[in-house]
Amino acid sequence: MIRHKTILLAGLVAVSLPASGLGQTTPVAPPTLNMQSWPLPDTLSPEGKAAAAAAASQAMPDPLPPIVDLRQFIGAMQASMGAELEKRYAVRVEAATIAGVPVRIVYPKEMAALGKGPVLLNLHGGGFALDSGSLTETIPIAARTGLPVVAVLYRLAPEHPYPAALDDALAVYGALEKERGAKSIAVFGTSAGAVLSGQLVAKLASTGxxxxxxxxxFSGNADLTTHGDSESWMPGPGFDWVAAYAGKTAMTDPILSPIRGDVSKFPPTLLLTSSRDFLLSPTAIFARALTEKGVDARLVVFDGLPHAFWAYMAAPESDQANELVARFLKDRLAGAK
Structure with missing residues (x-):
């Protein structure tokens, strides 16, 4: 994997999630500490330490290229990295349409069709404006669970603000539910995809x-109205597309920010983050909110690694994270029968 491309992907897979615009006064954030100069802990594997050091050594372009160029670049990265992962895991990726929404279906080895059995629904990361994970987030999980993964290629901001992406996710979920029932579906997402997955579940709960x-x-934010502590001392990706995603919807909306609604009906939830993830705080805050409402919520924090590392970083820790995810989702599907 080419180093500078990996580092750019590391930034673009993220989503900046502080309060923004829409009639609100954005507070001036305190200056972030220079995390790039902190020594990496010896708890990391050699591969993890090397990848984290490479990520810390390079800054994001300032200003960022136009969104059309970013999409083209990240699309090429997903294709290249996806091809490598397809080969490594012996999966098959199929472009399809479900409920009028384009999707990528990742079939594990020796599976030819979705059928009516258990399925995983993925909502990819990329700041609501890019697809930085519909292959890299899904292929390892399909292979490790032995279950098909449907990655929703939802409409992107700023051209399609909220609730366009949520409507697409709901449409695909509804079609899958009709064929197999809700208890045969598990939902997962990273970064912006985590945010969207929480919104999907909140919408389902609100409608009964x-x-x-x-x-x-995995590394998201369930309250778009505020900053967490980790965002004040760790640098984010350097851009904020949340306002473009939210459109005219207030950030306090209990679907847009599920923590501001009733989360007591959420299903068993695994939350992943890492100690050098700028969304460490909001992920942990959401885990606590779910636990306080009696939800089976499990928070796993990796040490010393950057935001959403499992979606792009070749290291043993990424394999460990994907194995945790696969085991959790597969076990919950088996237990729900």
Whole structure:
């Protein structure tokens, strides 16, 4: 993997999630500490330490290229990295349409069709404006669970503000639910995809629909109105597309920011983050909110690694994270029968 491309992907897979615009006064954030100069802990594997050091050594372009160029670049990265992962894991990726929404279906070895059995629904990361994970987030999980993964290629901001992406996710979820029932579906997403997955479950709960068997919520934010502590001392990706995603919807909306609604009906949830992830705080805050409402919420924090590392970083820790995810989702689907 080419180093500078990996580092750019590391930034673009992220989503900046502080309060923004829409009639609100954005507070001036305190200056971030220079995390790039901190020594990496010896708790990391040699590969993890090398990848984290490479990520810390390079800054994001300032200003960022136009969104059309970013999409082209990241699309090429997903294709290249996806091809490598397809080969490594012996999966098959198929472009399809479900409920009028384009999707990528990742089939594990020796599986030819979705059928009516258990399925995983992925909502990819990329700041609501890019697709930085519909292959890299899904291929390892399909292979490790032995279950098909449907990655929703939802409409992107700024051209399609909220609730366009949520409507697409709901449409695909509804079609899958009709064929197999909610308890045969598990939902997961990273970064912006985690945010969207939480919104999907919040919407289902608000309308009284059955919950999926499990939720994988990986480095996200369930309250778009505020900053967490980690965002004040760790640099984010350097851009904020949340206002463009939210459109005219207030950040306090209990679907847009699920923590501001009733989360007591959420399914068993696995939350992943890392100690050098700028979204460490909001991920942990959401885990606490779910636990306080009696939800089976499990928070796993990796040491010393950057935001959403499992989606792009070749290191043993990424394999460990993907194995945790696969085991959790598969076990919850099996237990929900």
């Amino acid at each position: 629909r059955p919950m999926p068997a499990a939720l994988g919520y």
